[in-house]
Amino acid sequence: MEGMDALTLHRLHFAFTITFHYLFPQLTMGLALLILILKTMALRTGNEHYAQAARFWAKIFAINFAMGVVTGIPMEFQFGTNWARFSKTAGGVIGQTLAMEGVFSFFLESSFLGVFLFGEKRLGPKAHWFAAFLVFAGSWLSGFFIIATNAWMQHPTGYQMAPNGDIQLASFWGLLGNPWLFWQYLHNMIGAVVTGSFVMASVGAFYLLTQRNEDFGRTFVRLGVIAGTISTALMLFPTGDGQGKNIAFHQPVTLAAMEGLFETENGAPLALIGQPDIEQRRLDNPITIPRALSFLTYQRWRAEVKGLDAFPPDRWPDNIPLLYYSYHIMVGLGTMFVALMALAALSLWRGKLYRSGPLLWLLMLMAPFPYIATTAGWITAEVGRQPWLIYGLMRTPVGVSPHVSAGNALFTLLGFMGIYTILAILFLFLVYREIDEGPAHPAAATV
Amino acid sequence: METIWFSLVAAMLAVYVVLDGFDLGAGVVHLFVARSDAQRRAVLASIGPVWDGNEVWLLASGGTLYFAFPALYASSFSGFYLPLMIVLWLLILRGIAIEFRNHVRSLVWQPLWDTVFAGSSGLLAVFFGAALGNVVRGVPLDRSGEFFLPLWTDFRAGKESGILDWYTLLVAAAAFLALTVHGALWVALKTEGEVQQRARRAAQRFWWALAASVVVVTVCSFRIQPHLSESFAAHPWGYVFPLAALAGLIGMRMRAGRREGLEAFLCSCLFLIGMLTSVAFGLYPYVLPSNGDPAFSMTVTSAAAAPYGLRVGLMWFIPGMLLTTSYFVYTYRSFAGKVR
Numbered sequence: 001m002e003g004m005d006a007l008t009l010h011r012l013h014f015a016f017t018i019t020f021h022y023l024f025p026q027l028t029m030g031l032a033l034l035i036l037i038l039k040t041m042a043l044r045t046g047n048e049h050y051a052q053a054a055r056f057w058a059k060i061f062a063i064n065f066a067m068g069v070v071t072g073i074p075m076e077f078q079f080g081t082n083w084a085r086f087s088k089t090a091g092g093v094i095g096q097t098l099a100m101e102g103v104f105s106f107f108l109e110s111s112f113l114g115v116f117l118f119g120e121k122r123l124g125p126k127a128h129w130f131a132a133f134l135v136f137a138g139s140w141l142s143g144f145f146i147i148a149t150n151a152w153m154q155h156p157t158g159y160q161m162a163p164n165g166d167i168q169l170a171s172f173w174g175l176l177g178n179p180w181l182f183w184q185y186l187h188n189m190i191g192a193v194v195t196g197s198f199v200m201a202s203v204g205a206f207y208l209l210t211q212r213n214e215d216f217g218r219t220f221v222r223l224g225v226i227a228g229t230i231s232t233a234l235m236l237f238p239t240g241d242g243q244g245k246n247i248a249f250h251q252p253v254t255l256a257a258m259e260g261l262f263e264t265e266n267g268a269p270l271a272l273i274g275q276p277d278i279e280q281r282r283l284d285n286p287i288t289i290p291r292a293l294s295f296l297t298y299q300r301w302r303a304e305v306k307g308l309d310a311f312p313p314d315r316w317p318d319n320i321p322l323l324y325y326s327y328h329i330m331v332g333l334g335t336m337f338v339a340l341m342a343l344a345a346l347s348l349w350r351g352k353l354y355r356s357g358p359l360l361w362l363l364m365l366m367a368p369f370p371y372i373a374t375t376a377g378w379i380t381a382e383v384g385r386q387p388w389l390i391y392g393l394m395r396t397p398v399g400v401s402p403h404v405s406a407g408n409a410l411f412t413l414l415g416f417m418g419i420y421t422i423l424a425i426l427f428l429f430l431v432y433r434e435i436d437e438g439p440a441h442p443a444a445a446t447v
Numbered sequence: 448m449e450t451i452w453f454s455l456v457a458a459m460l461a462v463y464v465v466l467d468g469f470d471l472g473a474g475v476v477h478l479f480v481a482r483s484d485a486q487r488r489a490v491l492a493s494i495g496p497v498w499d500g501n502e503v504w505l506l507a508s509g510g511t512l513y514f515a516f517p518a519l520y521a522s523s524f525s526g527f528y529l530p531l532m533i534v535l536w537l538l539i540l541r542g543i544a545i546e547f548r549n550h551v552r553s554l555v556w557q558p559l560w561d562t563v564f565a566g567s568s569g570l571l572a573v574f575f576g577a578a579l580g581n582v583v584r585g586v587p588l589d590r591s592g593e594f595f596l597p598l599w600t601d602f603r604a605g606k607e608s609g610i611l612d613w614y615t616l617l618v619a620a621a622a623f624l625a626l627t628v629h630g631a632l633w634v635a636l637k638t639e640g641e642v643q644q645r646a647r648r649a650a651q652r653f654w655w656a657l658a659a660s661v662v663v664v665t666v667c668s669f670r671i672q673p674h675l676s677e678s679f680a681a682h683p684w685g686y687v688f689p690l691a692a693l694a695g696l697i698g699m700r701m702r703a704g705r706r707e708g709l710e711a712f713l714c715s716c717l718f719l720i721g722m723l724t725s726v727a728f729g730l731y732p733y734v735l736p737s738n739g740d741p742a743f744s745m746t747v748t749s750a751a752a753a754p755y756g757l758r759v760g761l762m763w764f765i766p767g768m769l770l771t772t773s774y775f776v777y778t779y780r781s782f783a784g785k786v787r
Contacts (some may be wrong), residue, residue, distance in 0.1 A: 066546035069499060070539040076509050080524025081531055084593065087524070091517020092752035096760060099514045102507035103767035110503050111774035114496035115781065122781070166517075168753035172762075401525035403595035412532040419536055426543065430550050 009409035010082045010400050015382070016413065017074050019375055020420050024068035026374050029143055029189060030196020031061050032136040034227060039132045043125055053219055054132070055120070056439035057200070062117055063430050067423060069110075074416070076102075082409065086389055086399030090167045093159050093175065094149045101145035109138030140189060147185045148176060153390050154381065155180035155250050167393065180250065183242030184381075190234045191377065194337065195370040197228035201344075202367035203435055205360040213438040218354050221363065225353065229345040232337040240334065241296075247384065248297045251391065253311040254384040257320045258327040259293055260286075261307040267291040268305035276324045281308070317386045326379035333373040340366065448757045449747040452515040453734065455764070457727040459511060463504035464575070464723060465629075465716045470498040472630015474541065474568025475623075477561070480634060480645035484557055491545065492786045493637035497778060498545060502538070511764070515757060518592055519734050519750035526586055526594040527578065530610050534574050541567040569623065576622025580615030583672050583726060585738030592745055604671060606739055614671050621660040625719060628653045628699065632712040637786050647708065654700055661696065661722075665689075674736065675729035685728045692721025 035057050042050035076098065079087045087095075115123070116131040123131065152158075158174025159167050169175060201224025207217030248255045255261075260276045260283045261268055270292035274283040294303040308316060317323050340362060347353040353360075385391055389399040477490040494501075513520045524531060544564035548557060587594045587606060599609040602616075611619075631650035635643050669675050679685050695718030702710035730736065734750050737743040751757065 062546070063550075066542060069502075070542040073502075073506060073538055074535045076506050076513075077524060077531055077535060079513065080520045081528050082525070084521035084525035086521075087513065088518050088521035088592075091513050091520055092756045095510065095512075095514025095517055095520070095752070096756060099507070099510035099760070100763060100767070102503065102510040103764065103771065106503040106506055107500065107771040107774055110500040111778045113499070114778060118496055119781065162753065166753070169756035169759065172759045401521075401528070403593055404525055404528050408528055412529075415532065415536060419539055423539070423543065426547060430547060433550070 004406065004410070006404070006406040006409055007397050007400055009406050009413060010404070011396070013082055013409055013413045013416070014078055017071070017078065017416055017420075019378070020424075021068070021071040021075055022374070022378065023371055024064050024071060025139070025143070026192040026195045026371070027064050027199060028061065028068050029139045029192035030194070031057060031064070031199070032132075032139045033193055034196050034200055034223060035061060036129075036132050036136045037223065037227070039129045043129050049215065049219070051125075052439055053216055056216070056434075058117060059434050060431055062113070063427065063434070065113060067427055071420070071423070082401055082404060083389075083399050084401035084404075086394065089165065089394065089399070090390060093156075093167055093169045094152055096169060096172075096175065097145045097149045097152070101142055105138045105142035105145065109135055109142065112138065143189055143192070144185055147188055148178065148181055150381070151178045151181040151184050154184070154385055155246070156390055156393055167390070180246050183239055183246055187235065187239035187243045187377075190231050190239055191370075191374050193227060193231040194235060195374060197224045197231055197341075198337075198363075198367050198370045200224035201228060201363045202365075205364035206435065207438070208354055209357075209360050209364060213440055216439045221353060221360070222348060224363070225341060225344045225348050228337070228341040232334065232341045235334055236338060240331075244296070251384065252306050253308065253315055254317060254323070255297070256306055256308045256311070257317045257323050258380060258384060259305075260320075260324050261293065261305060262309060263307040264304060264310045265307065266294070266304045267302045268293040268307070270296065271328075273328075276321050278320055315387070317384055319383050319386065323380060323383040326376040326383065330373050330376040330380060333369055333376070337366075337370070337373070448754055449515075449751040450731075451761070452511075452751065452757055453727075453731065453747045456508060456512050456515060457724065459504060459508040461720050461723045463501070463508055464626075465719050466501035466504060467498070468572075468626045468629045468719060469633035469712075470494045470501055470630070471568045471572050472626040472628070472632075473634050474564050474630065475572065475627045476631045476634060476646060476649050478565045480631070480649055481642050486638075486642050487557070487561055488549065489638050489642060489786045490634055491548065493634060495545070496782050499542075500775065500778065502542075514760060515752055516734060516747075516750040517752055519745055522588070522592050522594065522745065522750075523582075523586075523735055526596055527581065527610065528595065529598050530574055530578065534571065537567040537571045537574070541571065572623045572626040573619045576619035577611060577615045579622065579726065580618030581610055582735060583618070583668055583675075583730065584612075584614055585672065585736035585744070587739050588735065588737040588743040588745065590743065592743070592749070614667055617660070617664055617667060621657070621664045624653055624657040624660055625715075625722070628657050629712075629715045629719065632699070632708060632715050635708045636712050639785055647703070650699075650711070651703065658696060661692075672729070672736065674733060678729045678731065682728075685725075688721055688725040688728050690721070692718050692725060695719070695721055 035054050038050050038054040038057065041047070042054060079091075079094075079098075112131050112134040116128070116135050119131065120128045152175060155178060156167075157178045157180075158169065158171035160170040162168050200220045204217045204220025204222075204224055207213045208221065244255075247258070259268075260271045260274060262281045262283070267290070269288035269290050271283055272287045272289065274286035274288075277284050291301045294305050295301050297303065297305055308320075344353060344359055344363060347356050347359055387395050389396045473490055473494050477487060481487040481490045509520075540563050544560040544567065548560040548564070581596070584604060586596060597609040599611040600607055602608065602612045604612040604614040628650050631646045631653065635646035635650060638646065695714045695716070698714030699711050699718060702714055705711070732746045732748070733744050734747055735745040737745075
């Protein structure tokens with residue numbers, strides 16, 4: 001395997017483990033909000049139906065949460081194991097947000113998840129609602145600290161360079177008030193709500209189409225579609241737009257690479273489809289909207305957008321095709337989500353959705369796609385940051401652990417691949433069983 | 448300021464060992480003290496609502512180590528690459544064994560996860576012990592404060608040894624025994640009937656092996672790491688830590704019958720805290736000694752982050768820990784008493 005040097009393997013190691021890990025927290029964070037909404041409806045209406053619906057989702061939440069925990073622990077360790085030089089140099093800054101995540105959110109989540117799952121009878125409805133709220137708050141706080149860490153790597157703020165080259169914290173509020181953080185956090189968290197909504201709507205559609213648990217099916221479809229309509233729209237505007245402007249202003253070369261814009265233009269077109277050809281420096285088979293990129297970025301049809309030609313090639317992201325495709329997959333799917341959810345919401349409003357076969361089929365089958373869109377979004381962020389580990393401060397090859405050989409890195413990468421394959425099979429098996437048993441199952445009431 | 452953070456990280460790790468220690472120990476003994484499915488459910492129920500929170504102490508200690516001592520975090524995590532990765536795999540297996548065991552009722556499902564739970568718990572205790580042994584023995588740090596250790600070489604505890612040598616294996620065995628007794632005492636405290644009796648017997652039998660291993664490990668540690676004796680000679684007040692450990696060790700045995708075993712369990716906590724604080728006190732100011740050139744040893748000052756970050760860290764750490772303590776008091780109180 002030529003080219004599988006230690007650096008490549010360390011990058012794949014992190015990419016693989018983080019990609020697999022984040023399949024779970026996105027549902028955790030999205031479902032936490034939706035379960036809280038169900039608990040609120042139960043509390044306000046006094047209707048046992050909603051409490052039972054919340055119990056059903058709590059069981060799926062618990063399986064998903066366990067997967068997030070066990071795949072999350074390796075992330076905290078891998079900064080040190082595989083990226084030791086990066087950790088030594090920048091640990092004084094990013095260790096701060098990672099430690100805060102442990103202290104402020106993991107303790108909160110883990111303590112009250114047990115209370116939430118096992119304590120409903122003992123606590124009574126109001127205290128149990130509060131436990132659900134604390135689990136929600138813990139998971140969203142956890143997201144905040146992780147995004148704060150990533151935002152700092154995308155756009156470092158609040159730091160100073162020590163004489164020995166270490167990067168030190170100079171301003172705590174500079175770190176937490178990073179302008180990049182605001183849009184990235186909202187974009188990411190609402191993305192989690194999109195995943196949660198699609199999964200809930202999908203299970204609801206499955207019940208309606210199989211004519212089982214139909215009362216719950218209607219509740220899940222309704223909540224999933226309403227939350228999905230709002231969240232998919234918010235993904236596009238303002239959060240997607242805000243995140244795009246972050247990139248345009250702070251990482252213009254990344255914007256050019258994402259859009260496949262090789263040459264600087266006044267009135268730059270927006271590429272919908274096309275394959276970037278790095279050798280010829282052009283987009284093959286392009287279908288574009290003239291001047292749209294200029295407008296979206298600067299609100300002026302004739303504004304200048306810098307192409308890749310405006311930057312020296314050693315500052316270009318090192319995998320432009322992957323960046324371009326992942327960005328386009330994210331945006332393409334996001335646009336389809338808005339359309340589908342808008343259609344479903346219209347049908348729901350007209351009282352036809354629960355009997356509309358095609359829409360229910362679509363809702364049922366769409367559940368995996370938000371995961372793909374989220375993953376593509378994160379690949380866009382991370383590949384777009386290249387060739388930097390910390391944008392403008394540290395290049396990726398510099399940050400790796402110098403003494404961990406390619407052989408050792410491949411050994412553990414293969415180990416993770418094997419274990420995660422088993423985890424994925426177990427997860428799908430257990431979640432399918434819960435869905436198959438359904439919310440009306442008597443075991444649901446005793447948990 | 449560095450010393451404050453050194454004490455805080457050491458304290459967090461000690462809390463981790465005490466809390467997750469009984470989860471691990473319960474995992475080690477549960478195959479033997481609990482035979483039927485109902486009995487094993489009872490053992491799992493005794494840790495079910497708390498194990499995840501207990502394990503967060505490991506993550507939070509790791510995070511705190513990361514920001515307070517980035518150089519130590521980077522050097523030790525990359526240097527102990529292989530054992531840490533194996534620890535991660537074991538933590539994954541143990542986590543899913545606990546969480547997924549009761550989802551399916553089948554004659555193959557429960558025994559499978561019970562075995563995974565016991566095996567991963569036991570191996571984790573062994574690896575944590577070996578890690579502690581490595582930190583006491585020292586590692587081959589180079590000029591830039593980095594190293595890489597293979598899992599094993601010649602087992603000689605010399606400059607060429609790997610992670611596992613006779614000394615670190617000895618510490619690993621002692622850690623395994625300590626957590627086994629700790630876990631057995633916890634199970635005895637939380638259960639009734641047969642399980643409780645078997646757990647008590649296990650704690651008593653393993654106690655003799657534990658006491659013997661503690662004596663051997665203590666003697667060997669002072670020989671392997673001369674800095675330990677220097678520390679205690681320079682600051683004799685530090686003897687309070689090993690004395691606390693000794694009191695805990697004896698107390699575990701003497702107070703076995705009191706208050707349903709609560710006193711014995713608390714003595715075991717005291718023993719673990721005493722042992723770990725003795726090590727921390729004995730190594731200070733070193734955080735990672737070199738077993739080659741002593742000039743390359745990493746100290747609290749050479750590994751610490753810049754003063755501003757440490758100061759600011761204290762501002763959020765103290766309220767954060769107060770909140771955390773309140774969560775733990777709340778959850779342990781609400782799940783207090785015997786498992787039903």
